[in-house]
Amino acid sequence: MRVDILTLFPGMFAPMHESMMWKAQDRGLLDFHTHDIRDWTTDRHRTVDDTPYGGGGGMVLKADILVPAIEATRGETNAPVILMSPQGRVFKHEIAHELAQHEHLVIVCGHYEGFDERIRALVATDEISIGDYVLTSGELAAMVVVDAVVRLLPGVLGAETGAETDSHADGLLEGPHYTRPAEFRGLGVPDVLKSGNHGAVDAWRREQALRRTWEKRPDLLERAPITDKERALLARWELERTFDTQIAPDGDDDAT
Known part of the structure; x- marks a missing residue:
């Protein structure tokens, strides 16, 4: 170009x-x-x-x-x-x-x-x-x-699929990333990322991306391509958040 x-x-x-x-x-x-x-x-x-x-x-x-x-x-x-x-x-x-x-x-x-x-x-x-x-x-x-x-031009990024997985590339924000060390100040890496199960990793990353978008940029969900199953997941999260807000507005210990 x-x-x-x-x-x-x-x-x-x-x-x-x-x-x-x-x-x-x-x-x-x-x-x-x-x-x-x-x-x-x-x-x-x-x-x-x-x-x-x-x-x-x-x-x-x-x-x-x-x-x-x-x-x-x-x-x-x-x-x-x-x-x-x-x-x-x-x-x-x-x-x-x-x-x-x-x-x-x-x-x-x-x-x-x-x-x-x-x-x-x-x-x-x-x-x-x-x-x-x-x-x-x-x-x-x-x-x-x-x-x-x-950065979208073929060959510009080191990883040819890098641009496809960026935030906004599929309408969602990216989920969390981790690298070495496996433990740092008491915080570890999710087991699924160390499992070697690529299918499970992909599913986890997709769910995390969905949740992060829901939490930080819910406006993006209006035009993001998401499945019926993912819509049901969003509805469950919304219901859980509403329940938590209504039951424990002041941090009531009984609402756990």
Whole structure:
């Protein structure tokens, strides 16, 4: 995959040459480039923004700078042109999978008050937000998107199925993990994980993932693919929690 980033701050992307992103580039799986938007300016002040028509605070990124920059970066390809914007669709694992199917992505980092609307009309194909909060600019958000997408490319992760078992990959959070030592400060590793019974291990991990999602992110269960048996398990846990709350609201020792 080739990824082109249009930004006012190319130096912010140093982390994209570390860890898994560096490995992806070293293996020839990721061709990553940053482009300074100011390179398309023609005035001596390298102006990329201007005051908004109609008044108001802040500055707006100029269409006569961004549109040529995006067109030159995209070239003759049909690469998606993604604006990092609070107005975009909220980034999720499913969107990362969608973007991972492309061979080329062009990502544009917003700044100031945002984009001249003609940038959206002429060259943008998508807008993405990483959440309902405000960042100074789109560079950090762009790095989040690129990291989430690139790690899904075949060969990037050491374990080829690693991405498939991550939290959110199947709609659930991951369950607990353990490694050596087998005992630490009085806490041990569940026996099933040391049993060598792979079927039992898989079943335990699935149940633990279900329970952890139910406890920490129950909203994810609304769209997670779960079986009727698992729905019955969720109902039992909910009933047990309701019973415990009603019987022992103050920690009554008799409610055991």
